[in-house]
Amino acid sequence: MVDLREQFGDIDIYLFDQLLRGRISPGMRVLDMGCGAGRNLVYLLRAGFEVFGVDADPGSIDAVRRLASRLAPRLPEDNFRVGTVEERLFPPASADVVLSSAVLHFARDDAQFTAMLRACWEALVPGGMFFCRLASSIGMEHRMVPVAGRRHRLPDGSERYLVDADYLTALTREMGGRLVDPLKTTVVQDQRCMTTWVVQKEGLS
DSSP states (O other): OOOHHHHHTTOOHHHHHHHHTTSSOTTOEEEEETOTTTTTTHHHHHTTOEEEEEESOHHHHHHHHHHHHHHOTTSOGGGEEESOGGGOOSOTTOEEEEEEESOGGGOSSHHHHHHHHHHHHHTEEEEEEEEEEEEEOTTOGGGOEEEETTEEEOTTSOEEEOBOHHHHHHHHHHHTEEESSOOEEEEETTTEEEEEEEEEESSOO
């Protein structure tokens, strides 16, 4: 009997959906921007992907390096680096897929959000795919309390930088991308909203 937790770890279900559809396939270079301890990387490491990761927490990078040494010992330790998303620790056009799961909504303001997003986008090869999960106001617009700019206080008491459908649509167009899937938003028990934004960078890889 297959142990799904062992094979896939605590992978985001919406990222799992992209795997099932064949949009992330072996041989691709995958960069996880804000990788944490590697919750979304277990299957990718097991399946022989060329995996890279960035996280600001040294403890998380230590953990993901240990995970990689166990599941993919061929990968250099330097594939996983301590730093912020906006530092651009990997060269432009170095990844076929860039992941950003529950990261961009921690931006302080528009300037940091833009810097983080640009770093993710620039890391992609032409034709590559950006998979992003982030907090939004979609479906709960009147429950979010403005704090400053796009930062809002959510009903769960947290503060997040929130996007909406119009903003994501405009960003997709401005970056020179196209939506791979329609925007999909999950409303979590009237407390917060998480939107899945999957974009292909125009051009051929």
